[in-house]
Amino acid sequence: MIQEFKEAFSCIDQNRDGIICKADLRETYSQLGKVSVPEEELDAMLQEGKGPINFTVFLTLFGEKLNGTDPEEAILSAFRMFDPSGKGVVNKDEFKQLLLTQADKFSPAEVEQMFALTPMDLAGNIDYKSLCYIITHGDEKEE
Numbered sequence: 001m002i003q004e005f006k007e008a009f010s011c012i013d014q015n016r017d018g019i020i021c022k023a024d025l026r027e028t029y030s031q032l033g034k035v036s037v038p039e040e041e042l043d044a045m046l047q048e049g050k051g052p053i054n055f056t057v058f059l060t061l062f063g064e065k066l067n068g069t070d071p072e073e074a075i076l077s078a079f080r081m082f083d084p085s086g087k088g089v090v091n092k093d094e095f096k097q098l099l100l101t102q103a104d105k106f107s108p109a110e111v112e113q114m115f116a117l118t119p120m121d122l123a124g125n126i127d128y129k130s131l132c133y134i135i136t137h138g139d140e141k142e143e
Contacts, residue, residue, distance in 0.1 A: 089125035118131050
């Protein structure tokens with residue numbers, strides 16, 4: 001896994017100086033097709049490192065993010081609130097509406113991106129037990 005982080009760091013460190021700077025981030029976004037990233041967004045990313053972002057800081061930042069996932073049982077409990085019959089599924093349309101309107105709202109694009117990886121049956125029901133596994137362990141198809 002550290003090798004994967006090293007490759008990611010190398011991809012972002014565009015000028016190959018061992019430090020991720022604003023120009024590196026801007027160029028990385030540009031290569032991904034996003035050419036007008038607000039300065040404040042780039043500054044906020046850099047401030048997460050609380051200093052120059054070398055590979056060690058980069059690992060620490062991503063380690064904190066990866067370990068920040070709630071335990072699988074906590075995620076399952078949250079989904080069970082939307083499944084009073086205990087069938088193990090929630091309706092896609094109802095769930096989409098919640099994601100778009102409640103708490104830390106998703107954008108329509110974020111919802112569609114999430115649904116692309118979400119196990120669903122033909123009736124449009126989300127298998128939330130499988131989704132929780134993907135959230136906490138990763139999608140086996142990606143590896």
